[in-house]
Amino acid sequence: MTEKIYMSAPDVGQLEEVAVIRAMKSGWVAPLGPEVDAFESEVSQRVGVSNAVALSSGTSALHLGLLALGVKPGDVVVTSTMTFIATANAILYTGAEPFFVDSELSTGNISPALLRESIELLKSQGRSIGAIVPVDLLGKAVNYTEITKIAQEFNIPILCDAAESFGATHNGKPAGSWGDASIISFNGNKIMTTSGGGMLLTNNGSIAQKVRYLATQARQPVIHYEHTDVGYNYRLSNVLAALGRAQLSRLDDMIAARRSLRSRYRDLFSAIEGVEIFDGGDDTEDNCWLTSIVVDSDHTGWSTSELLEYLATFNIETRPLWKPMHRQPLFIETPSLTNGTSEYLFENGLTLPSGSAMTIEQIEIVIASIQQFLNK
Numbered sequence: 001m002t003e004k005i006y007m008s009a010p011d012v013g014q015l016e017e018v019a020v021i022r023a024m025k026s027g028w029v030a031p032l033g034p035e036v037d038a039f040e041s042e043v044s045q046r047v048g049v050s051n052a053v054a055l056s057s058g059t060s061a062l063h064l065g066l067l068a069l070g071v072k073p074g075d076v077v078v079t080s081t082m083t084f085i086a087t088a089n090a091i092l093y094t095g096a097e098p099f100f101v102d103s104e105l106s107t108g109n110i111s112p113a114l115l116r117e118s119i120e121l122l123k124s125q126g127r128s129i130g131a132i133v134p135v136d137l138l139g140k141a142v143n144y145t146e147i148t149k150i151a152q153e154f155n156i157p158i159l160c161d162a163a164e165s166f167g168a169t170h171n172g173k174p175a176g177s178w179g180d181a182s183i184i185s186f187n188g189n190k191i192m193t194t195s196g197g198g199m200l201l202t203n204n205g206s207i208a209q210k211v212r213y214l215a216t217q218a219r220q221p222v223i224h225y226e227h228t229d230v231g232y233n234y235r236l237s238n239v240l241a242a243l244g245r246a247q248l249s250r251l252d253d254m255i256a257a258r259r260s261l262r263s264r265y266r267d268l269f270s271a272i273e274g275v276e277i278f279d280g281g282d283d284t285e286d287n288c289w290l291t292s293i294v295v296d297s298d299h300t301g302w303s304t305s306e307l308l309e310y311l312a313t314f315n316i317e318t319r320p321l322w323k324p325m326h327r328q329p330l331f332i333e334t335p336s337l338t339n340g341t342s343e344y345l346f347e348n349g350l351t352l353p354s355g356s357a358m359t360i361e362q363i364e365i366v367i368a369s370i371q372q373f374l375n376k
C-alpha cells in the first residue's frame, strides 16, 4: 500500500531546518529570546495590529484572551457550536459557561441572527455575558461586519477564534485583526505551524500587556520572585519561533497551494449533482485551509461515510466536519440556540486531503481515487 495521504500534514523542509538550527546555535534555547520578538513583530505586521503575544498554543491564547477581557466565573460566553473543542475548553478554564449558537448553512460560521437572539435571551435571563467568541471555520472569516455591530450594540467584548483563518480576510481586512483581540494557532495541522504554538493579536496595548504578564507566571516587575495573581507558563519557545518565522515567509505560497487544490476539487465535483464545495460561494478571502464537501445523498445515491471508507482503503485520510459542541457528551447540560444547521453539516460534510505539502503524485492519487468512487 502507498504511503498514507493525510488530511493536512505539516509542510516543513529545508528552510525550517535551517531556522531551528540557527536558533539552537544562538544559545537562545529557553523560552523567549530574539526569535520570539521577531516572530511577534512579523505576524503583527502581516495582520496589521499593533500587538502580538506568542504563546504555547491557540488554546492558551484563548484562555488568556478571555481572562484579559475580564471573563470570570458565573459569566456566560457566547460562541459557535460548530468548532473544535479547544474554543469551549478555554471558556471552561475561566469558570464561565459557554452558550452555543448555530451556524449559517453556506459557511458553518456563527449565524449573526441567532447570535442576536441568543444575547437577547441571555439578557432577559439576567445573565452577565463576558464575551462573544466567533470562530472562523476552516479558514473562512465570520461575518465580522454584522457581529461587530451586534457586540457594540450590547457592549460586549469580542475575542475572535481565528485559529484556522490566518491569511484570510473579511472585506479585505485580515482575520486576526477584528474584535477586541484575536487568536491564531500554529498547531501541526494548521495553515502554518511552529509544531505547537499560538498567538494573541490585538490593537489594545493593555490586553497584550495583561496576556504577556499572565503567560509568564504573573511575575511582578521586581528582582526577586513576587506574585499577586495566578499565572501560567504559556510562552512560546525561541526555537519554535524560529520555525514559525520560516513558515511565515512561505505562508502565501502555502495558501496558493491549498487554493489550487481546492480548484481541482471544484472541477472534479462540478458535474456531480448533490455535491457542493463547502466554501461559502467565494474563496478569494478564504485561506482555503481545508476543503470540504457537503453531500446531499438523496441526489448522489452515496453518503460521505461511504466515500470516507472507500478512500481509507487507499490510505487516504478524510474526516467529517467538527461535531457540534451542543452534541458533545461534555456539554449535554450546556445551553444553546440551535436550528439543525450544524448537525446537518456534521452529518453530510467531509473534509478532503488539503495539505500544502501534498506532492503532485499524491494529488493525482486522491483525484483518481475519488473519480473511481464516483464511477462505481
Ligand SMILES: *Cc1c(COP(=O)(O)O)cnc(C)c1O
Pocket (backbone or CB within 6 Å): 056, 057, 058, 059, 060, 083, 084, 086, 087, 135, 161, 163, 164, 185, 186, 187, 196, 197, 198
Ligand atoms: C486548532 C484550533 C484551536 C486550538 O489551537 P491549538 O494551537 O491546537 O491549541 C482553537 N480553535 C479552533 C477553531 C481550532 O481549530
